[in-house]
Structure formats: structure tokens, C-alpha cells
Amino acid sequence: MQQVQAQIDETDLAIRAEIDAVKKSLETSYQGIVAQQRTIAAKLEKTKKEVLDLQGRSIRYNILKREVDTDRSIYNGCCSA
DSSP: HHHHHHHHHHHHHHHHHHHHHHHHHHHHHHHHHHHHHHHHHHHHHHHHHHHHHHHHHHHHHHHHHHHHHHHHHHHHHOOOO
């Protein structure tokens, strides 16, 4: 009877050790995923800022392009007469 109880106790310890190992593995995986998510979120924010900056520059470029076109039209109209 004592031998059977010793085997049960040994099996219980092995099960607990395996459960702890699985928990630790899951925790490590979770932490890795959380870190990855933070990195992705930071890259997304950076990309959003870059897009907004590019849009702003594009707007300024188009304004300047229109001014150049207008000035060119005025110059060509004035000097061709």
C-alpha cells in the first residue's frame, strides 16, 4: 500500500512539474507576443506620422506648383504680346 502511495505521490509531483513547465512556457510566449504587439503599435504610430507629414508636404508642393503655373502663364501672356 505504501509503495502504491509513493508512486501516486511521485506521479503527482511529475504532473505538477509538467504543469509548471507549461505555465512558464505560456508566460514566456505571452510576454513575447506583448512585446511584439508594442513594437508593431510603435511602428504603426511612426508610419501614421510619416503619412501625415507626406500629405502636408504634398499639399505644399501642389500649392507651389499652382503658383509656378500661374506665374508662368502670366509671364508668357505678358511677354508674348
